[in-house]
Amino acid sequence: MTRVIITGSKGRMGQMLAACAARNPELKVVWQIDIGDELSSVIDRCDVVIDFSFHDATPGVAQLCAEHHKALVIGTTGHSEPEKTAIRAHAAAIPMVWASNYSTGVNTLFWLTQKAAEILGTGFDLEVVEMHHRLKKDAPSGTATTLLEILGDVRKLQLKEALRHGREGIVGERTHDEIGMHAIRGGDVVGDHTVIFAGNGERVELTHKASSRETFANGALRAAQWVVNQKPGIFDMQDVLGLK
Ligand SMILES: NC(=O)c1ccc[n+]([C@@H]2O[C@H](COP(=O)([O-])OP(=O)(O)OC[C@H]3O[C@@H](n4cnc5c(N)ncnc54)[C@H](O)[C@@H]3O)[C@@H](O)[C@H]2O)c1
Secondary structure (H helix, E strand, O other): OEEEEEEOOOOHHHHHHHHHHHOOOOEEEEEEEOOOOOOOOOHHHOOEEEEOOOHHHHHHHHHHHHHOOOEEEEOOOOOOHHHHHHHHOOOOOOEEEEOOOOOHHHHHHHHHHHHHHHHHHHHOEEEEEEEEOOOOOOOOOHHHHHHHHHHHHHHOOOHHHHEEEOOOOOOOOOOOOOEEEEEEEOOOOOEEEEEEEEOOOOEEEEEEEEOOOHHHHHHHHHHHHHHOOOOOEEEOHHHHHOOO
């Protein structure tokens, strides 16, 4: 039985995690934390913390996990560079799964995106489009950022120079060395991502559409059960799924 504490428990993902965990006999949610609650006073009751709160809360959650030797599953996205550095500082102390997306389908999309980029090569222009519900706070999504990192790695492009966020005005002709990024917001869309490979005379589009947060929640719970048996370090969902 894996004992879990959820942080961000009153949010969309937090509530879905609790609902999915209740159907899993191998997991027990022993405490739920949201704004105003004290994680430090209850953390010793759990084996693993699952954090789907807010990007600025995650470094503090990681520090508490390290101090109390608890594993961590990070669901939050949109971390600043200093926040990422602060989280990584605890990798030597505890095992963490840190994934921009916990769905099996999206992790398959990550794999397919790498393969397609390798096969299609430099003759194809790369654009990423994502759409999310109107309440999402960060842009582009963490999943889109992972897709951009995969494309940048394959093409050996530095994202700082290659990335074009939307286009406006007289931007000139598109170069081969840019990757376009377009974030759309509206309605209750759980999460859509498309990677476009546009060549001469043909175009490949890889699309994933999430229609329920259940897929993220079940993936994060699976990661929680997996991570409690790991040595300290940072892992992603591809490690959990055995795709590496
Ligand atoms: N990795 C994935 O697969 C995945 C999937 C969906 C969402 N997300 C990310 O998960 C996070 C939560 O998404 P959501 O849609 O559930 O958001 P939400 O706004 O519905 O919920 C966030 C909850 O966290 C709470 N919270 C904020 N700061 C806190 C703090 N300091 N301590 C404790 N609780 C705090 C809020 O009160 C709220 O209840 C976002 O960063 C989102 O991008 C990741």
